[in-house]
Structures are given as C-alpha cells and as structure tokens.
Amino acid sequence: MxxxxxxxxxxxMEIHAELHTRSKMFCSCAVTDTTVAEPNTTICPVCxxxxxxxxxxxxxxxxxxxxxxxxxxxxxxxxxTFARKNYFYPDLPKGYQISQYDFPIxxxxxxxxxxxxxxxxxIRVRRAHLEEDTAKLFHVYEPAxxxxxxxxxxxxxxxxxxxVSEPDMHSVAAVHAYATKIREILRYxxxxxxxxxxxxLRFEANVSVRPRGSDTLGTRTxxxxxxxxxxxxxxxxxxxxxxxxxxxAGGEVVQETLGWDALRNVTFSQRSKEQAHDYRYFPEPDLxxxxxxxxxxxxxxxxxxxxxxxxxxxxxxxxxxTPQDARILVGERAVADYFERAVRAYNGTPSAVSKWLIxxxxxxxxxERVAIEAVRVRPEALARLIGLVDAGxxxxxxxxxxxxxxxxxxxxxxxxVEAKGLAQISDNDQLSAIVARVVADNAEQVAAYLAxxxxxxxxxxxQVMRATRGRAAPDVARQLLTAALNVRR
Amino acid sequence: xDLHTLSVRQASNLLQAGEITSVALTSAILERIRAVxxxxxxxxxxxxxxxxxxxxxxxxxxxxxxxxxxxxGIPYAVKDCLSTKGVRxxxxxxxxxxxxxxxxxxxxxxxxxAGAVLVGKHNMDEFGMGSSCENxxxxxxxxPWDVTRVPxxxxxxxxxxxxxxxxxxxxxxxxxxxxxxxxxxxxxxxLKPTYGRVSRYGLxxxxxxxxxxxxxxxxxxxxxxxxxxxAGHDPRDSTSLRAPVPDYSQTFTRDLKGVxxxxxxxxxxxxxxxxxxxxxxxxxxxxxDLGAEVREVSLPHTPYAIPVYYLIxxxxxxxxxxxxxxxxxxxxxxxxxxxxxxxxxxxxxxGDEVKRRIxxxxxxxxxxxxxxxxxxxxxxxxxxxxxxxxxxAEVDALVAPVCPTPAFKLxxxxxxxxxxxxxxxxxxxxNPAGVPSLALPCGFTNDAxxxxxxxxxxxxPLDEATLFRIGHAYQQATSWHLARPTLAS
Numbered sequence: 001m002x003x004x005x006x007x008x009x010x011x012x013m014e015i016h017a018e019l020h021t022r023s024k025m026f027c028s029c030a031v032t033d034t035t036v037a038e039p040n041t042t043i044c045p046v047c048x049x050x051x052x053x054x055x056x057x058x059x060x061x062x063x064x065x066x067x068x069x070x071x072x073x074x075x076x077x078x079x080x081t082f083a084r085k086n087y088f089y090p091d092l093p094k095g096y097q098i099s100q101y102d103f104p105i106x107x108x109x110x111x112x113x114x115x116x117x118x119x120x121x122x123i124r125v126r127r128a129h130l131e132e133d134t135a136k137l138f139h140v141y142e143p144a145x146x147x148x149x150x151x152x153x154x155x156x157x158x159x160x161x162x163x164v165s166e167p168d169m170h171s172v173a174a175v176h177a178y179a180t181k182i183r184e185i186l187r188y189x190x191x192x193x194x195x196x197x198x199x200x201l202r203f204e205a206n207v208s209v210r211p212r213g214s215d216t217l218g219t220r221t222x223x224x225x226x227x228x229x230x231x232x233x234x235x236x237x238x239x240x241x242x243x244x245x246x247x248x249a250g251g252e253v254v255q256e257t258l259g260w261d262a263l264r265n266v267t268f269s270q271r272s273k274e275q276a277h278d279y280r281y282f283p284e285p286d287l288x289x290x291x292x293x294x295x296x297x298x299x300x301x302x303x304x305x306x307x308x309x310x311x312x313x314x315x316x317x318x319x320x321x322t323p324q325d326a327r328i329l330v331g332e333r334a335v336a337d338y339f340e341r342a343v344r345a346y347n348g349t350p351s352a353v354s355k356w357l358i359x360x361x362x363x364x365x366x367x368e369r370v371a372i373e374a375v376r377v378r379p380e381a382l383a384r385l386i387g388l389v390d391a392g393x394x395x396x397x398x399x400x401x402x403x404x405x406x407x408x409x410x411x412x413x414x415x416x417v418e419a420k421g422l423a424q425i426s427d428n429d430q431l432s433a434i435v436a437r438v439v440a441d442n443a444e445q446v447a448a449y450l451a452x453x454x455x456x457x458x459x460x461x462x463q464v465m466r467a468t469r470g471r472a473a474p475d476v477a478r479q480l481l482t483a484a485l486n487v488r489r
Numbered sequence: 490x491d492l493h494t495l496s497v498r499q500a501s502n503l504l505q506a507g508e509i510t511s512v513a514l515t516s517a518i519l520e521r522i523r524a525v526x527x528x529x530x531x532x533x534x535x536x537x538x539x540x541x542x543x544x545x546x547x548x549x550x551x552x553x554x555x556x557x558x559x560x561x562g563i564p565y566a567v568k569d570c571l572s573t574k575g576v577r578x579x580x581x582x583x584x585x586x587x588x589x590x591x592x593x594x595x596x597x598x599x600x601x602x603a604g605a606v607l608v609g610k611h612n613m614d615e616f617g618m619g620s621s622c623e624n625x626x627x628x629x630x631x632x633p634w635d636v637t638r639v640p641x642x643x644x645x646x647x648x649x650x651x652x653x654x655x656x657x658x659x660x661x662x663x664x665x666x667x668x669x670x671x672x673x674x675x676x677x678x679x680l681k682p683t684y685g686r687v688s689r690y691g692l693x694x695x696x697x698x699x700x701x702x703x704x705x706x707x708x709x710x711x712x713x714x715x716x717x718x719x720a721g722h723d724p725r726d727s728t729s730l731r732a733p734v735p736d737y738s739q740t741f742t743r744d745l746k747g748v749x750x751x752x753x754x755x756x757x758x759x760x761x762x763x764x765x766x767x768x769x770x771x772x773x774x775x776x777x778d779l780g781a782e783v784r785e786v787s788l789p790h791t792p793y794a795i796p797v798y799y800l801i802x803x804x805x806x807x808x809x810x811x812x813x814x815x816x817x818x819x820x821x822x823x824x825x826x827x828x829x830x831x832x833x834x835x836x837x838x839x840g841d842e843v844k845r846r847i848x849x850x851x852x853x854x855x856x857x858x859x860x861x862x863x864x865x866x867x868x869x870x871x872x873x874x875x876x877x878x879x880x881x882a883e884v885d886a887l888v889a890p891v892c893p894t895p896a897f898k899l900x901x902x903x904x905x906x907x908x909x910x911x912x913x914x915x916x917x918x919x920n921p922a923g924v925p926s927l928a929l930p931c932g933f934t935n936d937a938x939x940x941x942x943x944x945x946x947x948x949x950p951l952d953e954a955t956l957f958r959i960g961h962a963y964q965q966a967t968s969w970h971l972a973r974p975t976l977a978s
Contacts, residue, residue: 045572045592049812051585051693052572052594054726086808086854088831095811151816280854282863285697285805287727 003248007209009240010217011175012167014204015182016160017192018133019064024157025132026055026098031158034136035198039152047132047157049093054286057082061159062105062290064191065130066300068161069106071185071307072125076297080105082130082284087277090151091134099162101281104129105292112309113181114327115173123178124166133158161191167206167217172237179203179232184308188333196228203232207239209247218243219253223267226260235260239267311336319343319350328358334372338379346383348390356386360400364407376410377403385413397470398422426473428480431464434472435480438463439488450488457481492517493654494973497711500657501559504551511551511562515544515606518564522609522655525976530630531640531650533569535609536576540564543606550604559714561604567660568644569610570617571702572691573597576607580693581625582615584813584820584838594691595726596660596702596719603718608656611646615840616810617664617695619643620912622671623903624842631899632674633974635938638896641671644705648675651705653976658715659705664695665798666891666916668703669928673891673943676930678960678970679705680712683950684923685730687716688723694809696802697728699920708970709929709960713737716953732951740954741961745779748959750946751786751884756915761893768932768942769890772963776888779962786884788876793869794918799910800853800866801921807850813838842906870921877922881949886959890915891928891943895936919947927956930969941969 021031027046045053069076083101109125135156141147163182169175183201186192193200208220223239226232243253257276258267271277306314308330315326315336330336339357343350361382365375385403388394394402394417405416416422425431438460439446449456464477492500492514503509519537526532547562567573570580572590574597579585593601601607614624622630622645630645632638633653640649644661648671651659661668663681672679680703687702694700704715720734752773757766777783815821815834822833839847853862880887892915902908919926926947933939948956964970 045590048817050572050590050592050818051578051580051588051812052590052689052691053592054690056725056727084808086811088811088814088828090814090816090827093812093817095814096808278856280808280851280856280859282804282808282854282859285728286694 003244004241006212007240007244007247008170008212008214010167010208010210010220011169011236012206013165013169013175013178014206015163015179016202016204017068017163017182017186018200019061019159019161019191020193021058021060021064021159023058023060025058025061025130025159026157029157032154033198034152034155034158037154039150039154041154043153043156047093048153049095055098055284057287057290058159061130062292063300064159064189065105065128065161066292066297067189067304068163068186068191069109069128070297070301070304071189072106072109072111072128072163074106074109074125074128076106076292077103078292078294079103079289080292081289082287083281084284085131086280089134090149091137091156093135093153093156097131097134098284098287099131100129102283103289111178111181111185113174113177115171115177117173119171119173121169121174121177123168123174126164126166128161128163131160131162132156133160167208167220172233172240175205175236176229176233179229181308184331188305188307190305199227202227205232205236205239207236207243208253209240209243219255221253221256221258221267223258223260224270231260231262234265235267238265242267305333319354321351321354325351325354325358329354332372338372338375341379342383345380346386348386352386352390353383356382356403360403361407364404368407375407377406381406381412388413388417392426392473393417393424394422395424395471395474398424422471424473425468425471426476428476431468431472431476431480434467435464435477435484438467438481439484446485446488449485457485460485493521495657496707497560497563497657497714500563504562505557511544511547511564511606512541514562515540515564515608518608518656525633525653525655528631528636528976529633529649529653529655530628531611531646531653531655532566532609533579533581533612533625533627533646534577536573536607539576540606540608543601547604547606558603558718560600560718562606563657564606564608565600565658565660566607566609566611566647566650566656567597568613568647568662570613570662570693570695571597571660572693573607573610576610578610578693579627580616581613581627582838582840582843583626584834585818586626586820588819592691595688595723597691599719611644611650611659611661613646614643615843616693616806617643617662617667618806618842618846620666620670620910621897621899621902622646622649623899624840626840629899632896632940633976634676634940635896635936637898638940639674639899641674641892641896643667643671644679645671647705648672648677648679651675651677651707652974654973657707658711660702660715660719661705662692662695663701663703663920664699665802665920666913668701668705669891669916669926669943669945670913672705672928673930673945674896674941676941676943676969676972676974677705677707678709678712678927678929679703680716680928680953680956681919681926682716682720682953683730683925684920685728686720686925686951686953688721688726688729690723690725694805696805696920697809698801698805699798701920709927709957709964710738710741712927713957713961720953730951735954737954737957740958742958743962743965745776745781745959745962748781748886748955749884750776750781750783750959751880751887752783753788753791753880753887753889754785755788755791756889760914761890762895764895764934764936765890765893765942769888769944772931772944772967773888775963775966776959779966781959784884786880786887788880788918790869790872790876791918794873794921795910795914797866797869797873797921798913798917800862801870803846803850804853804863805850807847807854810839810843810847845906873918874922877924877947885948885955887947889945889947891945892916895934895940895942916945919945924948924950925953925956927953927960929960929964930972931963931967932969933972938974941972
C-alpha cells in the first residue's frame with residue numbers, strides 16, 4: 001500500500017519578486033544588479049535608515065504592482081496603505097520593513113495552470129503587496145580570527161512584490177506549475193527577469209497534509225528561502241513525506257518555520273511557533289494612504305502586453321500549432337515574439353517554423369547556453385532557411401548544418417549555402433551519373449541486394465549521399481537508385 | 490550696540506543698510522554664548538567654525554550684490570534633533586553622542602540657501618521625551634529667568650537660548666508642546682505649525698504623525714519671517730502639505746476687528762494656577778480692546794487627550810527608535826552575538842525615560858493589544874480633531890494657557906513621570922488634532938524672580954496667518970515680549 005496516496009497535501013505559496021524599476025521603492029537610488037555592483041554604491045540616507053530620512057513611494061513600482069495584479073486577475077484596491085513590520089536584524093536598517101498589511105494593492109485573483117502530468121489547477125491568489133527588500137549579509141568565517149558579517153545595502157529598499165496564494169495546491173507538480181506560471185507572467189510583464197541565481201525571485205511554501213477526503217486543514221509548516229525551482233520541489237516533496245511519516249508514526253506535526261538544507265536535501269527547524277516574531281504591524285505614519293484611481297488602472301490595463309494564456313490560445317487557433325508546441329513557444333515572451341516574426345517572414349505553414357525553432361534552434365541554444373535574445377540567427381533568416389528546404393535547394397541535413405553555421409557566425413543562409421557549396425543536387429543527369437558509379441563500384445552489395453537482401457538498399461543510398469557530401473536530394477536519389485538496380489534484375 | 494540683543498528684523502535692516510556685517514553679528518552671538526552658556530547650558534554643540542564661514546559667505550554674497558533674503562547673515566541655532574551635515578546631531582542621547590550626519594534636514598537646507606548662519610545645536614530632552622529638558626543624557630538646561638528652574642521641554646535649550654539672547658532665532662520641534670511649553674516657561678514666542686506645513690525630512694522622528702518643526706523667536710513678526718522661509722511642500726516628505734504659503738507679513742493689522750476668539754472652557758478647569766489664569770484673562774481683555782469678539786467654546790473630548798497622545802507616542806516612538814541598533818552609526822557595544830550587541834548598545838545608549846516609552850509602545854502594538862490601545866487611540870484622536878472642527882466653525886482662533894503652572898524647579902518632578910506627563914495637558918491635545926498653535930508671553934508671576942506666563946493661540950489647519958495677525962496685534966499693544974532676563978555674564 002502506498003501511504004502517500006492516503007494523504008492529501010495542502011500547499012500555499014508566497015513568492016517574493018523584486019521589481020525592475022529604475023529607482024528603489026522609497027528613494028531615488030538606482031536599482032542595480034546586486035550580484036555585480038560594487039557593494040554600498042547605490043545607497044542614500046533613506047535606504048540606509050539614517051536618522052530623519054523619510055520614504056517617498058515610487059510610482060513606477062506601484063504601476064508594476066498594478067500590472068501584476070491585473071495579470072493575476074486581482075482586484076486593484078482604490079485605497080491602499082503601507083504599514084511597518086517591526087523586527088530587528090542587521091539587514092533591516094530601520095528596525096522595520098515598510099510593507100502592506102490591511103490594504104494591499106491587489107487582492108483576490110487567480111491563475112489557471114496545467115502541470116507536467118497534464119492536470120489542470122485553479123489556484124487563487126489571496127493578495128499581492130508592495131514592500132522593500134532588505135540588505136544582503138555576507139558572513140565571513142576566518143579560521144584564525146573571529147567571524148564577522150559584512151552588509152551590502154545596494155539591495156536594501158529595492159521594490160519587492162509579495163504574491164500570496166491560497167492553499168490551493170495539492171501536489172508538488174501543481175506547486176511547480178504555479179511557480180513557473182508566476183515567473184512566466186512576471187517576465188512577460190517585464191517587471192522581473194526571473195533570474196533565480198541572482199535572487200530576484202524567491203519562494204516560500206506553506207505545507208500541511210490531511211487524510212484524503214478530509215476538509216479540515218492539518219498543522220502547517222512554512223519553508224523559507226527556497227531560491228530555485230529545484231529547492232522548491234525537493235523541499236515541498238520532502239516536507240510532505242516528513243509530515244506523513246510523523247502522522248503515520250502516531251505523532252503530531254509541529255507548527256514551525258523551516259529552512260531548506262540544499263546540501264543534505266532536508267528541511268530543518270528555524271523557529272517554533274512560540275519563537276515566532278510579533279511584527280507589531282501598524283500604519284506607516286510617514287506615508288499617507290495611497291489612492292489609486294480607476295483611470296490609472298484602466299490605462300495600465302490597456303497597456304498590458306498579451307499574456308501567456310491568451311497567446312497560447314491564439315497560437316493554437318491562428319497558427320494551427322499543437323497545444324504542446326504552443327506551450328513551449330509562449331513560455332517566454334521573447335521566444336513567442338521570435339516565432340511570430342519568423343512566421344511573418346515565411347510562406348509555408350507556421351508549424352514548420354515551430355518545428356525548426358523547437359527542434360533545431362532550441363537544441364543549439366541549449367548546447368551553447370545562449371538565450372533567445374542573444375541568438376545571432378534573425379527570425380527572418382530562419383524563415384529563409386526553411387524556405388530553401390521547401391524549395392528543394394537544401395535537404396534536411398544540409399539545412400541543419402547551415403543553421404549551425406548561421407548560429408555560430410550570424411551569416412545568412414544563402415551566403416553559407418553558396419560559400420560551402422551545400423546546395424542540394426536534384427538534377428537528374430548529375431545524380432544519374434553518380435548513382436551509376438555507385439552501382440558499378442559495389443558489385444558485391446548490388447548482388448546481395450538482387451539476391452533479396454533489401455536492407456542493402458539503405459547502404460547503397462548512403463554511398464550516394466557520401467559521394468555527394470550529403471547534398472543529393474533524397475527522393476530523387478532514391479528513385480534513380482531503385483531504377484538503376486531494377487535494370488540489373 | 491549689543492548686537493546679540495537685536496531681533497531678526499532689526500539685524501536684517503542693519504545688515505541690509507551695511508551698518509553691520511554678519512561676521513560682526515555672528516561674533517557677537519558667539520561671544521554672548523561664551524558669556525552666558527555656563528549659566529544656562531543651552532548648547533550641546535557650538536559650530537563656531539562653520540558659523541564664521543557661513544557669516545563670511547553671507548557678507549560676500551551681499552558685497553557681490555547677489556540675491557539676499559531677510560535671513561542672509563542672521564545667526565540661528567536649532568534643537569539637536571535636526572540633521573545637520575557635518576555638525577554632530579545627538580538628540581541629547583548617548584546613543585548618538587558622536588553621530589555626524591551626512592545630510593541636511595530640509596529646513597536646514599532652506600535656511601542655508603537663504604544665507605542664515607548656523608551657530609549651534611540646542612539641548613533637549615533625550616529624543617524629545619520630556620517636559621523639562623532634564624532628560625538630556627548630557628546635562629540639564631536652566632531657565633534664564635530663574636536658573637533654579639527648568640526651561641520646559643523638550644525644546645528647552647532652544648527657548649532658553651532665545652531668552653538668553655544666545656541666538657536671534659531657533660528652530661524647535663513640537664510633538665506634544667515641545668516648542669510651546671518651553672516658549673511659555675522662558676517668555677519667548679514659539680510656533681507649532683500645522684502638521685505637514687513644514688517638512689520633517691531630516692528631523693529625527695519621535696512621533697511621525699505628531700512631529701512639527703517651528704520657530705522660537707523674540708516676537709511674532711520674527712516667527713512669521715522664519716516661517717516664510719521654512720514652510721511649504723517638500724517632495725522628500727510625503728506628509729508635507731502642498732498648500733501655497735501666504736505672505737504672512739501682509740496679514741498683520743493694528744486692530745482685531747472682525748476676529749472672533751474662543752475660550753475653551755475645558756482649558757480653564759481645575760488645576761490651573763491663579764498666577765497663570767490671571768495674565769491670560771488680562772490678555773483676553775487686551776484682545777477684546779483690539780476689537781476681537783471673545784466667547785466661550787467647548788472642546789468636550791479634552792480629558793482624553795493625554796491618553797490618546799501618549800498611546801500613539803509610545804507606539805510610534807518604539808518603532809522610530811528601532812534604527813538605533815549600533816550597526817551603522819552612533820554608539821555600538823560589543824557582544825557575543827547580534828542579539829547581545831543590540832541589547833548592550835541600547836541598554837547603554839538610551840536613558841530611562843526612553844526605555845520606559847519604548848517598552849510601553851512595544852506592548853501597546855503587540856498582538857492582541859493593538860486594537861485596544863493603538864487603534865482605539867486613533868479613533869478617539871478623530872474625536873479630538875472633530876472638537877476643533879466644531880469650534881472653528883464658530884470662532885477664528887482659540888486662546889488658552891500654555892501650561893497650568895509657571896516653570897517648576899529643577900528636580901521637582903524627575904521622580905514622578907506621571908506628574909511630568911500631566912504638565913503637558915494644555916499643549917498635547919493640539920498635536921493629535923494637527924492644528925497650529927502660537928505660544929507667546931502674556932505676563933509674569935509674582936515670584937522672585939518673576940517667571941514668564943505664556944498663552945497659546947490655536948488656529949484652523951494651515952491658518953498660521955490668523956495666529957500671526959492676532960499675536961502681532963497683541964504684541965503691538967503690550968510689551969511682555971520685550972522683557973529680558975538678567976543674567977550675570
């Protein structure tokens with residue numbers, strides 16, 4: 001008996017996304033790539049919490065929060081307030097984080113996702129609220145001296161959007177699909193790079209389990225600081241099993257905050273319920289309530305880009321793509337845009353473009369670790385390459401070689417075909433001579449074929465291809481070889 | 490001519506006429522500080538070098554025919570809670586004893602642009618917590634009229650310095666009477682402006698939703714002149730108001746015909762000393778003689794002012810003071826870990842009154858108590874505001890005592906914080922309501938030596954002009970504001 005199936009996991013997520021605004025949430029310091037910038041170079045009295053400094057709300061951050069709220073089907077609240085979340089830590093210079101509590105910018109939305117097993121999930125979004133990021137701490141362990149910690153305030157005050165889901169996920173696959181979808185939407189909106197390694201997107205999962213069929217919630221634990229999809233799925237899966245094991249053994253799950261040990265792949269206790277912070281939230285007196293008028297929301301809504309779901313539906317309907325191919329293409333806005341530009345430049349069916357893009361270009365991109373934005377093959381050039389195949393100028397294999405060359409050099413397909421002499425040979429006379437020579441030079445194999453060993457035909461075709469360095473038009477060559485062999489019967 | 494005795498307007502005229510230089514005036518002030526500071530002890534820092542530089546720059550500006558203002562070349566000093574670039578800013582606390590800010594508060598920036606000359610930083614109750622200036626971590630300031638008495642607080646150093654002619658004007662900060670109370674005790678003029686009228690950027694916050702910065706001066710006309718420079722919207726303070734600043738001097742009149750003055754009955758209830766009530770009643774008679782109509786009004790929620798004020802104060806202050814953690818600036822004590830460093834730093838850095846209020850505020854904001862304390866206080870605050878709205882539907886201004894008693898003896902109330910809290914009763918109700926109030930001298934007691942008695946004129950939000958008009962007309966008809974203490978120099 002598989003005891004995992006006797007229990008239903010109940011999982012909610014909090015996703016912290018840095019917003020890529022020009023300046024920080026409450027001051028005019030630039031938002032920089034904190035993995036690259038010299039430490040403590042984009043700081044000021046406001047974001048380092050000097051006495052007397054005061055926050056000013058960043059309009060661009062509010063606008064981006066509205067964009068995300070709308071994309072997640074949320075209600076945008078006309079009246080929003082900021083609040084202080086009070087706790088002490090060296091990465092929090094004011095001793096409180098300016099966040100939102102009672103009146104977040106966005107509330108009560110939802111997303112629909114399909115997981116890797118093809119199962120659909122409707123996941124409600126409880127709220128999305130703005131806050132400020134903390135500084136980055138670097139703990140330095142010196143073997144011969146006392147340990148110390150360095151603080152980089154460049155990240156401190158960068159706008160963060162916290163997206164809180166309802167506990168609507170019941171499998172690791174759903175969690176993965178939801179997180180993927182949120183990342184996809186943030187990237188579509190251009191508000192976050194989705195660059196997990198740079199820490200611009202961070203996950204937390206609240207996990208509980210209950211006997212399947214029950215509608216009461218079990219005791220939940222909260223896993224913090226999950227900074228990759230791998231950590232998210234492994235930690236969630238681990239925690240589900242850990243909780244089930246506890247219950248199966250007759251124990252009780254303890255409500256606590258957990259960390260994830262990515263080396264040993266286990267969760268570990270950080271804080272018990274009794275040690276939980278009392279954040280003493282109260283309205284931020286330095287910021288009056290922010291009223292978001294309907295007109296602003298309407299303007300933002302009108303300027304929203306087409307979102308992944310809508311694009312997917314359109315790709316299936318307008319281009320006749322399979323849902324699977326469309327899903328792959330819309331996963332990244334830049335890929336979808338690339339695809340559409342190539343389709344516009346191409347005369348054949350869009351699925352041919354999709355096949356070349358997903359099958360061949362993605363292969364090269366993965367192999368060379370190049371993102372779509374950096375690919376040197378222009379979409380129009382890809383369209384022309386496929387056109388050369390359609391016109392019979394190139395066969396598949398040559399076309400793949402040409403694409404490799406285009407990918408490496410950024411050259412145009414016609415020029416590469418010309419320079420490398422890769423044009424397909426489909427001329428009857430030219431190919432007939434080559435076929436005749438192959439038949440003449442391989443009497444032993446021809447005899448075997450004529451004696452009934454059909455598989456030798458492929459070997460002979462290979463010889464024709466070898467003689468033409470792969471340029472022989474396969475259909476024509478096959479036809480001519482068949483004819484030449486039949487004459488010998 | 491004793492230059493230190495001049496009013497801002499007198500000095501400004503002499504500077505403009507070329508009869509004196511700012512260097513001479515500033516030197517006279519520095520000389521006066523040397524003479525009487527040992528008796529009064531109003532200064533935490535005297536910025537002599539900077540003052541002489543700024544004075545020379547002001548003289549050069551005038552010689553070169555560049556733009557000058559009525560404050561160009563005028564020496565001033567400020568309460569030590571205003572951030573001054575390059576000049577130590579302590580809030581009279583050990584935790585900031587050696588803190589030198591990197592930036593100027595907006596008011597300092599405006600005065601510097603106007604050409605005013607900063608001569609020093611005034612003593613105060615630590616972080617503004619106190620009503621006697623005895624809570625300074627460094628030393629107590631003495632009342633220039635009777636050095637065995639307190640100057641009032643928390644802007645005690647500023648009021649004493651103006652009374653003792655150690656500066657031509659000062660900037661104080663009023664959270665719950667902190668400008669008006671010491672103005673009353675020291676016989677000078679002090680304005681608590683409408684909340685949001687003057688930018689708080691760079692003011693080390695005590696209670697963000699009550700704090701106001703205002704002038705302490707020899708008379709009302711000087712206060713109006715200073716306000717003209719420091720008032721007005723500041724994009725760096727989101728709570729500062731956008732309303733234009735009127736030309737205050739244009740509103741002065743000889744008489745008060747058409748003005749209706751209200752006398753709130755609750756402010757003349759039990760506890761008010763006859764030595765205070767008599768001069769105020771006489772002042773009301775003067776106003777009547779000037780043509781004002783005087784009538785009684787009621788502010789029925791006045792009894793709740795003290796609990797409302799202190800609950801909000803404790804709560805906000807506990808959060809505002811969280812940034813003093815020894816990590817980035819100020820006092821920093823060693824400890825085995827982060828928590829111990831915090832505890833050691835804050836234990837050594839804060840005085841008893843500060844610790845008392847942080848603990849009370851932390852408690853009032855805790856889970857389960859927030860609704861009963863902070864939230865309830867905010868609701869009652871709305872009622873206090875309503876009292877004033879109703880009164881101002883009938884009258885143009887209210888006249889009330891500043892304090893129920895004249896200046897008390899040093900040490901008299903130190904052991905009894907509750908009595909100390911209650912000495913603010915007539916001034917604290919104003920701050921939760923956010924309305925402006927002008928304190929000015931209106932007589933003396935029969936003590937030996939005689940002690941000044943102050944009255945306050947409370948006005949509609951943003952209607953400082955009417956307060957200046959009434960106060961100026963009163964000072965044209967009386968001479969209390971011209972009296973000066975005799976100090977052995």
